[in-house]
Every structure is written in structure tokens, then in C-alpha cells.
Amino acid sequence: MATTEWTRRRWLDWVVKAAAFLVTALIGLxxxxxxxxxxxxxxxxxxxxxxRLDEFRPNEPTAIxxxxxxxxxxxxxxxxxxxxxxxxxxxxxxxxxxxxxxxNCAVRWEHQKRAFFCPCHDGYFDxxxxxxxxxxxxxxxxxxxxxxxxxxxxxx
Amino acid sequence: MLNWLERETGLVxxxxxxxxxxxxxxxxxxxxxxxxxxxCLAILFVTxxxxxxxxxxxxxxxxxxxxxxxxxxxxxxxxxxxHYWAARLIVPLIIIHLVRAFLWGAYxxxxxxxWVTGVLLLLCVIGFGLTGYALPWDxxxxxxxxxxxxxxxxxxxxxxxxxxxxxxxxQIGAVTLMRFYVLHVFVLPILTFLVTAWHIRQVHHLGVxxxxxxxxxxxAVPKTQRLxxxxxxxxxxxxxxFTALLLWLAAxxxxxxxxxxxxxxxxxxxxxxxxxxxxxxxxxxxxxxWEFVGSFVLxxxxxxxxxxxPFLDRSPERHPLQRLPAITTxxxxxxxxxxxxxxxxxxxxKPENLSPLERRGQxxxxxxxxxxxxxxxxxxxPVGPDLGLGGKRDPKKVEALLRNPGAFNAHTVMxxxxxxxxDMKALVAYIVSLxxxxxxxxxxxxxxxxxxxxxxxxxxIIHKFEVRKDPQSCQSCHKPFFCQACHxxxxxxxxxxxxxLKFHFGNAADELRTCDTCHTPDYCADCHRLTRHDxxxxxxxxxxLTKFGETKRFGATTLHQLCYQCHTRQSCxxxxxxALPENHKVPDFLxxxxxxxxxxxxxxxxxxxxxxxxxxxxxxxxxxxxNCHMGAKPKSHEQPNFVxxxxxxxxxxxxxxxxxxxxxxxxxxxxxxxxxxxMPHPQxxxxxxxxxxRRNLPLCQRxxxxxxxxxxxxxAKRPPSHTADFRETHPQRLSDGGAxxxxxxxxxxCADCHRLxxxxxxxxLHAxxxxxxGQQGNERRRVQNLHRQLCxxxxxxxxxxxxxxxxxx
Numbered sequence: 005m006a007t008t009e010w011t012r013r014r015w016l017d018w019v020v021k022a023a024a025f026l027v028t029a030l031i032g033l034x035x036x037x038x039x040x041x042x043x044x045x046x047x048x049x050x051x052x053x054x055x056r057l058d059e060f061r062p063n064e065p066t067a068i069x070x071x072x073x074x075x076x077x078x079x080x081x082x083x084x085x086x087x088x089x090x091x092x093x094x095x096x097x098x099x100x101x102x103x104x105x106x107x108n109c110a111v112r113w114e115h116q117k118r119a120f121f122c123p124c125h126d127g128y129f130d131x132x133x134x135x136x137x138x139x140x141x142x143x144x145x146x147x148x149x150x151x152x153x154x155x156x157x158x159x160x
Numbered sequence: 161m162l163n164w165l166e167r168e169t170g171l172v173x174x175x176x177x178x179x180x181x182x183x184x185x186x187x188x189x190x191x192x193x194x195x196x197x198x199x200c201l202a203i204l205f206v207t208x209x210x211x212x213x214x215x216x217x218x219x220x221x222x223x224x225x226x227x228x229x230x231x232x233x234x235x236x237x238x239x240x241x242x243h244y245w246a247a248r249l250i251v252p253l254i255i256i257h258l259v260r261a262f263l264w265g266a267y268x269x270x271x272x273x274x275w276v277t278g279v280l281l282l283l284c285v286i287g288f289g290l291t292g293y294a295l296p297w298d299x300x301x302x303x304x305x306x307x308x309x310x311x312x313x314x315x316x317x318x319x320x321x322x323x324x325x326x327x328x329x330x331q332i333g334a335v336t337l338m339r340f341y342v343l344h345v346f347v348l349p350i351l352t353f354l355v356t357a358w359h360i361r362q363v364h365h366l367g368v369x370x371x372x373x374x375x376x377x378x379x380a381v382p383k384t385q386r387l388x389x390x391x392x393x394x395x396x397x398x399x400x401x402f403t404a405l406l407l408w409l410a411a412x413x414x415x416x417x418x419x420x421x422x423x424x425x426x427x428x429x430x431x432x433x434x435x436x437x438x439x440x441x442x443x444x445x446x447x448x449x450w451e452f453v454g455s456f457v458l459x460x461x462x463x464x465x466x467x468x469x470p471f472l473d474r475s476p477e478r479h480p481l482q483r484l485p486a487i488t489t490x491x492x493x494x495x496x497x498x499x500x501x502x503x504x505x506x507x508x509x510k511p512e513n514l515s516p517l518e519r520r521g522q523x524x525x526x527x528x529x530x531x532x533x534x535x536x537x538x539x540x541x542p543v544g545p546d547l548g549l550g551g552k553r554d555p556k557k558v559e560a561l562l563r564n565p566g567a568f569n570a571h572t573v574m575x576x577x578x579x580x581x582x583d584m585k586a587l588v589a590y591i592v593s594l595x596x597x598x599x600x601x602x603x604x605x606x607x608x609x610x611x612x613x614x615x616x617x618x619x620x621i622i623h624k625f626e627v628r629k630d631p632q633s634c635q636s637c638h639k640p641f642f643c644q645a646c647h648x649x650x651x652x653x654x655x656x657x658x659x660x661l662k663f664h665f666g667n668a669a670d671e672l673r674t675c676d677t678c679h680t681p682d683y684c685a686d687c688h689r690l691t692r693h694d695x696x697x698x699x700x701x702x703x704x705l706t707k708f709g710e711t712k713r714f715g716a717t718t719l720h721q722l723c724y725q726c727h728t729r730q731s732c733x734x735x736x737x738x739a740l741p742e743n744h745k746v747p748d749f750l751x752x753x754x755x756x757x758x759x760x761x762x763x764x765x766x767x768x769x770x771x772x773x774x775x776x777x778x779x780x781x782x783x784x785x786x787n788c789h790m791g792a793k794p795k796s797h798e799q800p801n802f803v804x805x806x807x808x809x810x811x812x813x814x815x816x817x818x819x820x821x822x823x824x825x826x827x828x829x830x831x832x833x834x835x836x837x838x839m840p841h842p843q844x845x846x847x848x849x850x851x852x853x854r855r856n857l858p859l860c861q862r863x864x865x866x867x868x869x870x871x872x873x874x875x876a877k878r879p880p881s882h883t884a885d886f887r888e889t890h891p892q893r894l895s896d897g898g899a900x901x902x903x904x905x906x907x908x909x910c911a912d913c914h915r916l917x918x919x920x921x922x923x924x925l926h927a928x929x930x931x932x933x934g935q936q937g938n939e940r941r942r943v944q945n946l947h948r949q950l951c952x953x954x955x956x957x958x959x960x961x962x963x964x965x966x967x968x969x
Contacts, residue, residue: 016389023396027403031203031242034235035210041234053633077214078221078228 047075054099054149054156060091063131065113065120067102069102072160084160087147088113088120089133099147099158100133104139182383183391184370189262191368191391192398193257199399200250201356203406204288207343208245215295217341219334222297223420230417237414244415245406247289251435254282262469262490265478266369272470274366277359278465284352289433291344297337300537302421303430305340306332311443314452332423345522375476419539428538437504438497460461462493514593521590524583531603533574544574547594558588621950809862814840836858891954915950 022027042104052070054146060066065088100120109124118130119136127138134143148159166172214233216225224683230237251617259277261267269273294305307967309332313323328335372380385391420429442454465472474488480487514522531540537548560567562584565574579587627634708719796802802809814822817841822830831839836859845852853860883889901910910918920928931950935942947957 013389016393019393020396023400027199027399030403030407031206031362034238034242038235038239039210039213042232051701056800078216078224 009058013160049159051150051159053089054089054158057091057097057151057154057156058096058157060089062091062093063098065090069111070158070160082097084140086110087158088144089156097149097151097156098132099149099156101145101147103145104140105135105142105144109146164636178364179386179388181364181366181367181387183387184378185384186371186381186389187385187624189394189398190260192395193253193260194363194403195395197250197253197257198356198360199402200246200253201285201352203246204243204250205349207246210239211243212345217295217337217637219297219337219421222295222337225383226296226417228296229456231415238410239518241410241413241415242406243411245409248433248435249402249406250285251282251289254278259490259494260280263480263487264369264371265472265480265483267473268369268476268478269474270469271362271366271369274359274362275470276467277355278307279463280350280355281359283463284348284355287348288344288352291340294337294340295344296417298418299421299425299428300416300418300430301782302332303428305336307430315456316452319452352681369478372479374478430503431508434501434505437508438500441500441504441507442753489873508542515589518590518593520583520586521588521593524579524587525590526601526603528577528587531600536594536600537596547591548596548598552595553592553594555588558591559584562587570847578962618934642962753888765955804936835863913951 025080027089050072052072054068054070058089067086067088069084069086071082071084073080088100088102090100091097100119102110102112104122104124104127106122106127107124109122111120111127111129112121113119114121117128118131120133121127122129122138122140127140128136129140129144130136132144135141150157150159162172169803212230214225214229215238216222226240261275261278263274290308293308294301305632305781312317312326315322324330326336326339328339367378370378373381398883401775439459442458443451444454446454469486473483475483477483485591502540529946533544535546535548536545540546562579564576565572566576577584577587593705670916705723710718711722796809796813799809802813836856849860911918916931932939932942932946935945937945947955951959
């Protein structure tokens with residue numbers, strides 16, 4: 005009698021605990037996923053059309069301002085970003101960010117000096133984005149690009 | 161660890177005691193609903209808390225954040241549905257629990273407080289429902305809340321105060337949403353937690369009432385069970401069934417999300433939720449003036465009665481047959497509520513019974529995306545009329561309209577639908593069948609998924625700009641004739657003006673790409689062949705423009721203006737790409753450009769000597785200056801006499817537009833630079849102005865002309881100093897040399913009487929003899945005349961004798 009009572013109790017105890025675990029898991033796991041997973045999600049890279057490749061003159065960096073939309077949670081904001089397109093005489097293309105690597109100022113192409121000039125701390129970069137003089141620690145960032153049907157696309 | 165916890169707090173043994181609580185043998189399956197309500201409450205708490213991570217309680221962002229949750233987050237839709245369904249199920253669960261307790265007589269002494277706290281919990285849950293309803297900020301939320309607040313306003317005496325407190329102001333808006341949010345996630349949860357804890361503690365303290373035993377005989381029932389695992393097993397089985405039901409409901413029927421709240425949409429009809437239908441029906445039983453009886457008095461009485469049940473029914477009997485009055489009353493109320501609810505459900509719009517033909521038409525309605533412009537009793541796009549309204553339609557007319565909408569309204573944006581006869585018949589049949597009972601068919605999600613830009617609220621408005629920017633990006637998903645689904649053969653509204661042809665070049669000059677959206681570039685050449693610029697022209701246009709840009713005229717227009725008829729100023733940049741003209745290359749150009757712009761450039765070639773600001777305008781717009789010169793002079797400052805005497809331009813401008821407009825660029829003390837005092841005169845200045853005027857009269861005179869016009873407007877009455885003997889005594893009062901007189905009388909006022917500047921100037925003693933020269937007669941006569949006419953006002957002849965020995969001059 006004592007043993008049957010004991011097994012019944014144990015069995016009931018086991019069922020209750022399993023049910024508690026099951027219900028907690030069924031409700032809790034989706035909730036955890038809902039709260040945690042989106043924080044680790046990476047946004048899809050955006051390929052933006054910069055222009056027709058033959059519109060850019062060789063050895064003459066051209067500033068292009070791209071306007072695109074960025075999703076920030078439920079807010080969609082329109083952001084602008086400037087890139088410099090450098091086309092070499094041999095046809096190779098570089099798309100450089102206009103953000104100075106030193107203090108995040110905007111650099112501009114100085115036509116006479118044939119260099120990118122950062123007005124904040126007198127940094128100079130050459131046509132390839134390499135540092136000529138001034139404080140910047142590394143060359144200008146290059147943005148990935150691709151060519152498709154004569155158009156230049158850049159990833160931001 | 162557990163030992164330590166037990167030693168320090170005694171929690172472990174308390175926990176064990178709680179679960180080992182003995183229960184009477186008669187506790188059974190009917191007793192699980194309290195625990196299930198608690199589980200439901202926990203699920204609501206967890207899912208609601210998770211949604212708080214993403215929800216933003218502002219009218220601007222509430223709806224987008226809910227949409228974001230549903231569209232972009234893992235399990236977002238599922239969790240919201242879970243919360244929605246748990247919120248709907250907890251009300252029946254608590255009511256079943258309540259009815260069970262009522263039938264079992266579980267509220268009898270000493271368990272009155274268990275009942276009371278239970279009823280309070282029911283009220284809390286209803287409060288959750290009422291506040292949570294508003295949070296998604298969709299149409300249903302907004303209009304439902306509007307109705308509820310209106311009902312609250314109907315409560316006599318305190319109704320307006322309650323409604324205003326909930327609204328947080330005069331209208332339903334940002335403050336309302338925040339209040340509902342705080343009530344829903346802060347105030348009510350705390351209340352609910354406290355009351356729940358009290359409720360459970362009370363049950364634990366007094367034990368569960370054995371079924372149908374007279375009060376006092378409880379101990380006769382053997383306590384053969386323990387809470388765990390005997391009763392928890394029943395709860396576990398119930399919990400699994402309940403959770404399965406909840407998960408199934410949430411997965412199968414997502415929580416509805418209507419279009420975003422639109423306070424301007426007067427066509428929206430909110431329908432009450434099923435569990436408040438009985439209240440809704442109750443309202444209908446009363447005339448409008450007595451509506452508060454249904455909306456407030458009866459529910460309040462019901463709540464008070466519920467709370468008072470244990471104090472009204474005090475007989476020791478528990479068995480239902482032994483306390484028939486209480487049971488009958490309770491069941492009657494319950495029955496009345498159920499009957500009213502069923503009646504209310506009948507009044508809800510019923511699902512339509514569509515014939516197969518009409519069903520096919522409904523499919524076409526969805527397929528052809530008619531819903532993107534037309535709603536059916538709400539829903540759908542706002543462009544076309546709502547098809548649920550407007551009564552019975554004539555099938556022939558509907559068909560004619562579908563085939564050629566332009567015949568009914570020349571400006572319509574509705575595209576023509578030339579469907580095969582069968583489809584046309586079906587669609588017409590469906591449209592004709594629509595009436596106030598009809599509902600919008602479910603709209604399948606658009607596949608493939610729209611790009612994020614299309615979810616912008618203003619997408620429909622701004623899409624034309626996006627098209628102009630890059631038609632190819634649209635064409636990557638849409639066929640070119642996609643535009644015609646809405647635009648049809650319609651020309652843009654600008655083209656409908658009768659004088660369009662005459663003015664089109666202006667629009668083209670503003671934004672040539674606008675034209676390019678529909679026309680190819682060589683479209684212009686059809687008419688404008690002569691204006692085409694060939695290569696020779698291209699080579700020469702720079703020199704021609706700099707030489708003759710302003711001098712050569714075609715009728716009234718200069719060469720430059722002729723260019724601007726088609727080109728914008730930025731058009732130069734398209735080729736020159738920022739190439740600098742020669743004069744910009746001078747090292748100190750930036751320092752000197754101001755004077756260059758004004759006067760003409762000496763370093764430039766002779767032909768350009770006369771260049772002036774017009775030269776800058778060749779490439780730069782006016783706005784270019786403001787890039788650096790944030791405060792470049794506004795137009796108003798250019799009028800003649802802007803700064804000058806009297807009511808000059810700037811004073812008038814400041815009076816007309818208010819000083820605020822000056823304050824855009826100038827600080828307040830800017831006025832004081834010239835005026836020496838804050839301008840316009842501060843309040844109360846009229847009381848102190850006399851001191852100011854005495855202190856520095858010329859300051860006043862900069863703007864105010866002399867006495868007659870200005871001072872006399874107010875000072876027509878004599879000031880108190882001008883007593884009756886003032887005329888005799890005023891010379892003695894001129895302590896400040898007459899300046900204070902001038903405030904009112906002006907500089908030459910003395911001369912009105914004295915015919916001389918008064919007081920006498922410094923050199924008067926030497927020169928007063930000259931005055932006599934203007935008189936007639938001999939010398940003696942002249943002096944006498946002079947004295948009589950001028951000096952006698954103040955001086956007797958004896959005064960002269962102080963110096964002159966008269967009689968022998």
C-alpha cells in the first residue's frame with residue numbers, strides 16, 4: 005500500500021513538473037527569441053547606384069552624394085552620404101569615403117594640390133586615399149563597389 | 161545553499177508548507193480555474209513585458225512600432241496574438257471561477273475577503289482591457305477609446321472630470337496614449353499583483369472551503385489531499401489544455417491590426433468586443449437622457465452587489481438548494497447578461513452570403529487591387545469612394561464606369577478595366593451586392609515583399625519624386641504600365657491648364673527631369689529644333705555669355721535670361737562640375753569676394769571689368785551666399801530710408817511684423833546701439849518718459865518730431881507745474897536752461913511769445929543793441945519801439961538803466 009501510494013505521488017509530481025516546464029518553455033522561448041534575437045540581426049547591405057561609369061573623368065575624383073533610407077527599428081530615416089569616385093586611366097575604380105580617418109571630418113578634393121584635404125587638422129590624402137601628411141592614422145576607407153551594365157554601384 | 165536560505169529567511173519551509181497544504185476531499189476539477197486565471201495573468205505579464213521592449217507610446221510611433229513588431233521581429237505576430245487571446249480568455253476564466261465560488265458558497269464566513277479580492281481582480285482585469293485597447297493606436301483603438309471616454313463623460317457630476325483625467329487634456333492624443341500606457345503597464349500591474357498576493361494568501365490562510373457543507377461543519381470533511389501533487393496534477397492538466405488552446409488561437413487567428421488611427425475619418429464605425437456587447441445592448445434600452453443609467457448606474461450597482469454578496473447572503477447553508485433566493489438572483493443576472501450578449505451579437509454585421517458569381521467578383525476585387533483605392537465599410541485606400549456606402553447601384557452604370565471611368569469624371573484617376581465578359585459580370589454583381597452589411601474581404605499580403613521605402617506614410621505622395629530620381633529602380637519590380645493602374649490616360653494636373661503650352665518651359669526649367677519621367681529627351685526637339693545647341697555653340701558659349709550675357713538683348717530678355725528659360729543655374733555644373741573660373745583662383749579670393757561681387761574685379765580681363773554681382777549669378781544662385789552668410793541682408797532692408805529720421809522703414813517694418821522678426825538676426829541690444837534704450841519702448845515707458853526726455857532729449861528727437869505732433873497728443877492739458885501764476889514765474893523755473901520746456905513746447909516755443917530765443921544766448925549782452933536796428937525812426941525812437949515790442953514782456957525800462965543812462969543815450 006505504502007509503495008503504491010509512493011509511486012502515485014511520484015508520478016503525479018513528475019507530471020506536474022513536466023507540465024510546468026512545458027508551459028514555461030512554450031511561452032518563454034518565443035518571448036526570449038522576440039527580445040534577444042533582433043539585437044543580433046545584421047541589416048541587409050544596400051547597393052546604391054552611383055552613376056554611369058563613363059560619366060566619371062579619369063584621375064579626377066568626383067564627389068557623389070547618395071541619399072538612401074536606413075531603417076532604425078520602426079523609424080525609417082533618410083540619410084545622406086558623400087563618396088568620392090576615383091577612376092584610374094587604366095579603368096580601375098575606387099570608391100572612397102569622404103570621412104577623414106583621424107577625427108571623422110569631411111575631406112574634400114583640392115584640385116590645385118591634387119590631394120584630398122581635411123580642413124580640421126590639415127590632413128592630406130593622395131588620389132588613392134593614402135595619407136600624404138597630417139595626423140590621419142590610416143588611408144581613407146574604401147567602399148565595396150561593383151559594376152553592372154555600365155553602372156557603378158556602391159555598398160553602404 | 162538552501163540550508164543557508166532556510167536558516168536566514170525560512171523561505172524554504174514556507175514554500176514547502178505552501179505546497180503541502182492539506183485540502184478537503186471534495187476539492188476537484190471545478191477548483192482549477194483560479195490557478196488557470198493566475199497562469200493566464202502570468203502569460204499576459206510575460207508577453208506584455210516582452211512587447212514593452214519595442215512599443216513606443218506616442219501617437220506618431222505607436223502604430224509603426226506595433227507594425228514593426230509584427231512584420232520584422234521573430235515571433236512578433238505570435239506574441240501579440242498570444243497577449244490578445246490571453247486577454248480575451250482571462251475574463252471568462254475569472255468569471256467561471258467566480259460563478260463556481262458563488263455556486264459552491266465559498267464566500268461564506270470566514271472567507272468574505274477572498275470573494276471581495278476576487279471581484280477586485282476582475283475589475284483590474286477589465287481595467288487592463290480598457291487601457292490596453294488604446295495602445296496599438298489603430299482605428300479601432302482610437303475610435304473605441306473615443307466611445308468609452310464619451311460614455312465616461314455621461315456619468316453625472318464627475319463624468320467630465322474622469323474623462324478629462326484619462327484624456328489628460330481636451331482631446332484624445334499624445335497625453336491620452338501615455339496615460340493609458342502608464343495605467344496599463346505600471347499602475348494596474350502593481351494593483352493586480354498586490355490584490356492577487358492578498359487573494360492567494362487569504363486562501364492559504366483560511367483553506368479551501370469544502371463543497372456544500374454548512375458553515376461550521378467544515379472540519380467534518382476529511383482532508384485527504386495535498387495541494388501538491390494531488391491538486392496541482394489537475395491544474396497541470398488544465399494548464400496544458402489551456403496553453404494548447406491559447407497557442408492554437410494565437411497561431412491561427414492573429415491579433416487584428418486595423419489601419420492607423422485617423423481622427424479625421426468620420427466614416428469609421430467601431431464595433432464593441434463580444435464580452436461588452438451586453439453593456440452595449442443595455443445602453444439601447446434607455447432613452448438618450450437616461451443613458452447614464454445603463455452606462456454607469458447599472459454596472460456600478462452590479463459591481464457593488466457583487467462585492468456585497470458575502471455580506472448579503474449570510475445564511476450558514478452552502479448547498480444551492482438551501483439558499484434558493486441568492487442562487488436565483490445570481491443566475492438571473494448571469495442569464496440576463498448572456499441573453500443581452502446574444503442579442504448584441506445579432507446586431508453585429510453578419511457575414512455576407514455571396515452567390516458563386518459574387519464570390520468570383522470578390523476574388524477579382526482582390527486580384528485587381530480595387531481595395532488599394534476603395535474601402536468596403538472601412539478599410540481599403542482613401543482615394544476612391546467607399547463601396548459599402550451609397551445604396552443600391554445600377555449594374556449597367558457600374559459596368560459602364562468600369563469600362564470608361566473618364567466618361568463620368570474627366571479628372572478621375574481610376575483606370576479603365578476592360579475585363580472579359582464573364583469576369584466583368586462577376587465583378588459588377590459583386591459591386592452591386594455591396595451594402596452596409598458588407599465587409600472588406602481579407603487582403604493577402606503583397607508578394608514579393610515591398611521595399612522598406614514603400615511603408616513610409618507619405619509614400620503615395622512622394623513616389624513621383626522617387627520615380628524621377630531613378631525610373632529604373634521602379635522598373636526592377638514594376639512593369640512600365642504599372643503607373644497607369646492609377647494614372648490611366650490622365651495627364652498630370654499641370655498639363656490640364658489651358659495655357660500650359662505657353663508656360664511649360666518654366667516648369668521644364670525648374671526641373672527638367674519632371675518631364676523626363678514621361679517624355680524622352682528628344683521630345684523637345686519635335687518643336688524646339690532651332691534651340692538645339694551644336695558643338696560650335698558649345699565651344700563658344702562661355703565666351704559669348706561672359707561678353708554679352710547682360711548686354712545683348714532679345715526683346716526685353718537678356719542672353720542670360722534666355723538660357724534660364726530652359727536651363728537652371730545648376731545646369732552649368734552638369735558639365736563644369738565645379739570647375740572654377742579664373743578669378744576664383746586668386747589666393748585670397750575668399751577674403752576679397754565680397755568687394756569683387758560688389759564692385760567688379762580688377763584682376764579680371766578687361767572685358768569683364770564691369771562685372772558685378774550678376775557675374776556671380778551666372779553660376780551661383782542667391783541661396784549660395786547664404787551657405788556661409790547665414791544672415792545675408794533680407795529684402796526688406798534694401799528699401800530706401802530703411803534707417804533714417806522719423807518713421808523710417810525699419811521702424812514701420814518692426815511695427816508691422818513685430819520685433820520677433822528682427823530678433824531672427826539681431827539681438828535686443830542691437831536697437832540700443834542707436835536708440836540708446838531698448839526698442840520698442842518697454843511697457844510703462846509712458847510713465848517714465850519725462851525723465852528719459854529730460855535726461856537725453858536728442859535721443860527722443862531722433863524719432864519723434866517736435867511738440868506739436870507728438871507731445872501735444874497727450875499733453876493737451878497743462879502739466880501741474882504750470883500753475884496760475886506760471887506766466888509770471890516761469891523764467892525763475894527755467895533751472896535747466898529750458899530743456900524741460902522743450903519736451904513739450906519745442907525749441908522755438910519761447911519765440912512764440914518772446915520773439916527771441918530764450919533764455920538769452922551767451923553773447924546776447926553784446927548783441928542786443930543790434931536788435932534795435934530793424935526799428936523805424938531815430939535812435940531814441942528805435943530803442944523805445946524795441947522795448948515796447950520785445951523787452952517789455954519781462955523787463956521794465958528801469959532794467960535798461962542798470963547799464964544805460966537813458967535819457968542821455
